Amino acid sequence: MTSPRTATDSRTAAESRTTPADERLRRWRLVLGGDGAADGTGRALSGTDAAMDRTLEALYGPYGPGPGAGGGRPGGPREVGLGGSAPRVARWLGDIRTYFPASVVQVMQRDAVDRLGLSSLLLEPEMLEAVEADVHLVGTLLSLHKAMPETTKETARTVVRKVVEDLERRLAGRTRATLTGALDRSARIRRPRHRDIDWDRTIRANLKNYLPEYRTVVPERLVGYGRAARAVKKDVILCIDQSGSMAASVVYASVFGAVLASMRALDTRLVVFDTSVVDLTDQLTDPVDVLFGTQLGGGTDINRALAYCQSRITRPAETVVVLISDLYEGGIREGMLKRVAAMKASGVQFVTLLALSDEGAPAYDREHAAALAALGAPAFACTPDLFPEVMAAALEKRPLPVPGTAA
Numbered sequence: 001m002t003s004p005r006t007a008t009d010s011r012t013a014a015e016s017r018t019t020p021a022d023e024r025l026r027r028w029r030l031v032l033g034g035d036g037a038a039d040g041t042g043r044a045l046s047g048t049d050a051a052m053d054r055t056l057e058a059l060y061g062p063y064g065p066g067p068g069a070g071g072g073r074p075g076g077p078r079e080v081g082l083g084g085s086a087p088r089v090a091r092w093l094g095d096i097r098t099y100f101p102a103s104v105v106q107v108m109q110r111d112a113v114d115r116l117g118l119s120s121l122l123l124e125p126e127m128l129e130a131v132e133a134d135v136h137l138v139g140t141l142l143s144l145h146k147a148m149p150e151t152t153k154e155t156a157r158t159v160v161r162k163v164v165e166d167l168e169r170r171l172a173g174r175t176r177a178t179l180t181g182a183l184d185r186s187a188r189i190r191r192p193r194h195r196d197i198d199w200d201r202t203i204r205a206n207l208k209n210y211l212p213e214y215r216t217v218v219p220e221r222l223v224g225y226g227r228a229a230r231a232v233k234k235d236v237i238l239c240i241d242q243s244g245s246m247a248a249s250v251v252y253a254s255v256f257g258a259v260l261a262s263m264r265a266l267d268t269r270l271v272v273f274d275t276s277v278v279d280l281t282d283q284l285t286d287p288v289d290v291l292f293g294t295q296l297g298g299g300t301d302i303n304r305a306l307a308y309c310q311s312r313i314t315r316p317a318e319t320v321v322v323l324i325s326d327l328y329e330g331g332i333r334e335g336m337l338k339r340v341a342a343m344k345a346s347g348v349q350f351v352t353l354l355a356l357s358d359e360g361a362p363a364y365d366r367e368h369a370a371a372l373a374a375l376g377a378p379a380f381a382c383t384p385d386l387f388p389e390v391m392a393a394a395l396e397k398r399p400l401p402v403p404g405t406a407a
Contacts, residue, residue, distance in 0.1 A: 030056070052099045058092060059112055093130040105132045113140055123148050125155040133159045135167075135357070139247025143296040161288050167255045167384075168287070175259050175388040182392035183233055183265045198223050234318050234395055235267045236260055237309050241302070241325035242272045242294045248357035249324050250294055252384050256356075258287040260391075269312060273305035274298035275330065301331035306339040317347035320394045324353045327368040327379065336368075341375050349394045352379035356387060378402050 029045060030053060045053050092112075096105050109131060113119055122128065122144055131137055141156045148156060201223040209218040238260075240246070240253045250272070257270040261284035269281045272294050283289040302325055313319050321343060329336055344350050352372050354364045360381050369379040380402045382390055393400045 029053075048099070051095065055092060055095045055099060059108060059115065093127070093132075097132060102132055106134045106136065109134075110136050119144060122156075123152050125152050128152065128155045128159055131159070133163045135163060135248045135251045138163050138251050138291070139296065142247065142250070142291055142294060143244060145292060146295070157288065157292070160291060163251070164255055164287050164291070167252070168259070171255060171384055171388075172259045175256065175391075176263060178388035178392050179260070179263065179266070179395065182395045233265045234320060235269070235313070235315055236391075237269045237271065237312065237319065237321045239305050239309050239321060239323045239325075240270070240272045241300060241305075241323075242274050242296055243298060243300050243326070243328070244296050245326055245362060246324070246355070247296055248359065249353075249355050250296065251291065252356045252387075253324050254287040254290040254294075256384075256387060257290065258284050261285070269309075271305060271309055273301065273308075275301045275304070277301075277305050277308045279308070299330045300325070300328055302327070302329045303331035303333075303335040303339065306336060306343075310339055310343060313343070313346075313348060316343070319347075320349040320351065320391070322351045322353065322391075322394075324356050326354055326362055327352075327365040327372075329365065329368060333368070337371055337375065340372060340377055344376060349397060350377045351390060351394050351400065352377050353382045353390075354379050355381040356384065357381075358383055 026045075026049065030049065093109070096108050100108065113122070119140065122140060128141075138160050141160060145153065145156060202219050202221070203217055205221055205223055206217050206219045209220055210216070211218060238253055238257050240250055242250055254270070257268060260266050260268040261270075261281075268284060269279065270284055270290060272278050272280060274295070275298060278293065280290050280293045283293055302323070306321075306323070309321055313321075340350055352369075354369070355362050360383075362381070364379070372379050378400065382403075386401065386403065389401050
């Protein structure tokens with residue numbers, strides 16, 4: 001039996017003997033698909049190319065997805081589609097990982113869920129063990145976890161934990177370093193004790209007082225750090241819209257929430273909402289627990305969520321509220337805007353993120369975004385890599401690094 005690597009090597013060797021024109025036809029044949037051996041290109045497929053074509057045909061076949069997971073036009077041929085069998089889907093997932101890179105695999109998995117109705121199959125342990133886990137798969141699992149049988153829940157949790165741990169490794173170090181620097185800068189004082197003097201900044205601030213004859217700087221103004229390095233300096237409230245469209249943002253926000261909660265200089269609260277409000281702060285030690293405490297889907301009542309957050313603010317001038325939402329308000333619009341205005345007037349730093357994901361700005365309510373911008377709270381999409389800088393700016397009360405106005 002030929003292994004995938006041997007088959008790939010054989011195909012590579014065969015391709016090395018083809019002309020550029022042949023290779024273009026081969027690629028077009030794989031793109032076009034179809035029922036015929038050549039599909040009008042004059043190029044037949046065999047070996048690994050034929051196997052790749054079958055995996056693509058199962059998902060993107062000409063009959064399109066049909067009801068359930070089977071695909072196919074009612075009354076039409078049934079060979080197209082993945083079928084309603086979890087083992088068959090698992091084999092297909094193994095095939096696409098053999099033939100395509102991870103980035104393409106993830107796209108095909110999402111397309112399979114959307115086009116072929118595979119959500120029900122995500123409830124099967126053997127299928128979960130076969131998938132290439134990413135943020136979008138985690139979102140799908142979270143939307144289904146209430147319906148999962150007990151035999152599947154532990155497998156789903158393992159998949160979610162793997163993705164969360166990968167995100168923490170990528171994001172935690174830079175987030176802590178960036179925010180620690182911001183907190184240190186915000187704690188600098190002008191009359192420090194000797195042991196707390198920041199000598200580098202003190203010298204730079206007093207260079208104009210350099211005395212050449214004594215070869216020294218006279219420090220008229222001392223710059224230093226506060227002594228309360230271990231005390232809570234800032235309060236952070238993450239207020240997260242858990243409607244279905246915000247799935248990736250919920251995943252990233254939960255990871256960042258756990259990172260922020262691990263910093264002693266911050267008192268972090270995490271609140272999720274749809275038409276109701278749930279405070280998950282007591283679960284912040286484990287972002288996986290936070291994620292399984294969410295319930296993706298449902299309506300949206302931003303006003304109610306902000307009312308809850310507002311009731312938890314005790315030090316407005318030292319508080320940062322981060323609202324993560326596409327702003328499609330199902331509650332009281334005027335109430336939402338009044339609460340934002342009141343929080344800002346009291347000294348709260350208010351940040352509105354339309355998304356916290358790699359995909360950029362989603363569909364969002366432009367009227368609400370414009371109204372928030374008019375209140376001095378611009379709404380914008382934020383990538384995970386930019387989030388530490390946004391938080392640092394908010395903690396230091398300086399302009400946010402907005403990548404572009406959303407309104």
